[in-house]
Amino acid sequence: MRMLNVTNRRGTKKRLTNYILARQSDLLAKALAPWPRREAPLLEVNCGDGVFLPLLWHSGFDVIATEQDAGMRIRAQQKPLPDCDVRAATDQDLPFDDDSFDWVIVHLNTKDKKEIARSAREALRVARLGLMLTFWNSAAPAMLCAGAARRLAALNKALPWWRVWGAAQALRIGRQVGMGTLSTPPCTWRDGGWLAAPNEKITWLPLGAWGIVRLDMSPGVPLTGLALRIGPALSRPQPAMEYSQKNLPSQSQGAGTT
Numbered sequence: 001m002r003m004l005n006v007t008n009r010r011g012t013k014k015r016l017t018n019y020i021l022a023r024q025s026d027l028l029a030k031a032l033a034p035w036p037r038r039e040a041p042l043l044e045v046n047c048g049d050g051v052f053l054p055l056l057w058h059s060g061f062d063v064i065a066t067e068q069d070a071g072m073r074i075r076a077q078q079k080p081l082p083d084c085d086v087r088a089a090t091d092q093d094l095p096f097d098d099d100s101f102d103w104v105i106v107h108l109n110t111k112d113k114k115e116i117a118r119s120a121r122e123a124l125r126v127a128r129l130g131l132m133l134t135f136w137n138s139a140a141p142a143m144l145c146a147g148a149a150r151r152l153a154a155l156n157k158a159l160p161w162w163r164v165w166g167a168a169q170a171l172r173i174g175r176q177v178g179m180g181t182l183s184t185p186p187c188t189w190r191d192g193g194w195l196a197a198p199n200e201k202i203t204w205l206p207l208g209a210w211g212i213v214r215l216d217m218s219p220g221v222p223l224t225g226l227a228l229r230i231g232p233a234l235s236r237p238q239p240a241m242e243y244s245q246k247n248l249p250s251q252s253q254g255a256g257t258t
Contacts, residue, residue, distance in 0.1 A: 019189050020182065023199055024210055025055055027181040030202050031132060031212045035103055037061045043100070043126060045091045045119075046107040050076030050084075057081050061103070066094065091119040096126045104131040111159045113167075120167040129218040133168060137161045137180060140209040145185045161205050164213050174217035180208015 037060035044056060047065035049072050056063045063081075066089035067073040076086045089095050091106055092115065104127040106119055116133075123131045137143065138158035161178070168176055183203045188195040205211045 015191075016189055019191060020210075021051060023181045023189075025052070026200075027179060027202060027208075027210065027212060028052060028055065028134070029059070031177075031179060031214050032056075032059055034216065035130060040102040041100070042103040042105065043094070043096070044105045044107075045089075045094065045123065046109055047076050047086065048072050048107065050079045050086065052105075053079050053081060053084065056105075057084075064101075066091075092122050094122055094126050098125055099128040100126045102129045103127065106131065106133050108133055108135040108159070108164065109157050111157060113163055116159070116163060116167045117170060120171060124171050124173070124215075127217070130174065130214065130216045132215070133164050133213045135159060135161075135164050135211055135213075137206070137209055137211045140180065140183065140207060140211075142182060142185050142209040145187070161211055164211070165205070168213045168215050171215065174215045177214045177216070178205030178211065179203070179214075180205045180211035182209035183207040 040061055042056060042061035042063050044052065044063060044065040047053060047067050048069075050065065050067075053063060053065060053076060063084075065076060065084075065086045067076055067086055068088065068090050070088070073086050073088060077084055087095065091109075104123045106123045108116060108119065110116060110119070120131075120133060123133075136158035137160070139160040139162070143158060161180075165176070165178060179202050181199060181202060182189065183198050184196055186209075189199070190196060205213070
């Protein structure tokens with residue numbers, strides 16, 4: 001019976017992890033939609049074991065990632081992607097020149113206000129067109145529920161949304177956008193059931209337990225309708241249909257965007 005209970009607990013934990021990853025992938029895909037890609041280099045900082053690398057690569061970005069932890073970095077390098085380049089670096093000391101990437105995504109893993117500000121400034125240094133800061137939001141209503149911290153070890157590094165928003169605002173550049181997901185109590189974080197339905201929709205940043213603050217430093221380019229048709233439950237990465245500013249098709253080629 002003990003082994004059966006352990007198996008059940010592990011199964012429950014796996015289902016919870018898969019559900020959270022699906023909601024995070026949905027939010028990340030929505031946040032990426034306005035960013036042109038194709039020959040657009042993107043840097044993912046603190047990529048962990050590379051869980052988002054397939055989504056970023058299949059979305060059409062030329063992806064390079066960094067991860068400080070050696071074990072995580074090895075697992076990320078084992079993702080079945082061509083030319084998967086994962087380098088050792090911290091989010092406050094990136095081994096790249098200024099403006100090396102069109103886009104930068106930083107997964108924050110600290111609560112310290114000064115360290116968050118330094119990470120944001122370093123991301124801005126290497127980003128040419130825009131950046132994102134992702135984080136667990138300790139001030140979300142879902143995180144105020146009893147037992148929420150026990151459900152997810154990742155919440156040990158959760159921080160209030162206004163700390164991330166303020167760090168991005170302090171950069172004094174570009175247009176700032178915030179969004180979140182997982183707005184219902186953690187006990188409802190599973191597929192099916194009307195209580196979890198709000199998690200299928202992208203919500204205003206303060207309401208989501210996992211949030212993104214995006215900073216756009218350049219106006220977007222036209223997108224095809226297909227690029228934005230990302231369903232509420234993104235089961236797999238979808239091919240990108242956007243073009244970067246340096247790779248826009250001419251009208252004489254018979255290609256256009258809507």
